[in-house]
Amino acid sequence: LFALITGNIKRWVVKRYTVAIWGFNKTSIELASHLETHSYFIHFMGILNENSSENYTTNEEFSLALSDAIINASENNVNELYIVSKPDLISDLNYFFELGDKHCMRLKFVPDFSLISKKHFSSSHLDNFHVIKPRFEPLQNAYNRLVKRIFDLVFSSLVIVLILSWLYPLLAFLIKRQSKGPVLFKQMRTGKKNEPFCCYKFRSMYINVGDESQQAKKGDDRVTPIGKFLRRTSLDEFPQFFNVFMGNMSVVGPRPHMIKHTSDYNDHINNFMVRHFVKPGITGLAQVSGLRGETKTVNDMIRRVNKDIEYVQRWSLIADIKICFWTVIVTLKGDK
Secondary structure (H helix, E strand, O other), X not given: OHHHHHHHHHHHHOOOEEEEEEOOOHHXXXXXXXXXXXXXXXXXXXXXXXXXXXXXXXXXXXXXHHHHHHHHHHHOOOOEEEEEEOHHXXXXXXXXXXXXXXXOOEEEEEEOOOOOOXXXXXXXXXXXXXXXXXXXXXXXXXXXXXXXXXXXXXXXXXXXXXHHHHHHHHHHHHHHHXXXXXXXXXXXXXXXXXXXXXXXXXXXXXXXXXXXXXXXXXXOOOEOHHHHHHHHHOHXXXXXXXXXXXXXXXXXXXXXXXXXXXXXXXXXXXXXXXXXXXXXXXXXXXXXXXXXXXXXXXXXXXXXXXXXXXXXXXXXXXXXXXXXXXXXXXXXXXXX
């Protein structure tokens, strides 16, 4: 019954238009799959030259074949034709667009880069320039950066005023009571654009006990008794809200690494520095995806970096709010 009703709605409210693809390659096959699964308001005819094994060696051969295809598609009542081809085969794209206009048919050109790259690209427009990028980055948009900065300022201000105003002196007393040294542990970390910054944490270790670049492990004897509690509850990270307020960190983002670790991992992990296209965060997508804490192997770090890059590509304010919510849940559950 539902299918009958929706079918009638499609016929009565929106008349479907006919779409086809010309060009048989990896990109056109992927485009066809997309159109087939999003064909509610269109009638997809398929790839017109799917069974063709012809390879065009010159622009002239390609132009003649495409011109014939446009005319034939028009005669078969195609309303919209996607041309999927290597850019270098088309000598005059405007000619084909005008030919499509003449036959009352929309033409859309999809460049096929499958022979020169296995990755999917992102594209955008800069005035009249078509820009191809290796990935989509929402935070390249100035408005999105402003929204994220406002969120960071509001969130960090509330934490500083409502929580750190009383928590800081309490923890400072406990930290100094158990071991000599400063309340805050300050360390240079890698920030946005690979620029170093001073990252703050409540000190959780005894001072002068070995190499600071060595990651803390479970049962690490360098950690003080109060430090174990701070680490288990993530309270040691709270001074980083001062970093957020000052603008060198964000509430949500890839976790900042020690400078030495950044250099080491960059030599072994592809695209590692992409995570530094955005500000580092107190929490992040990786941390709420089961990838927080010590990284024992390079593969552990690769999985974390992949999540960081996923965050860079899919940022949204709603995503940041969800990550903050799940951070609370993960912290309350504790480490496995």
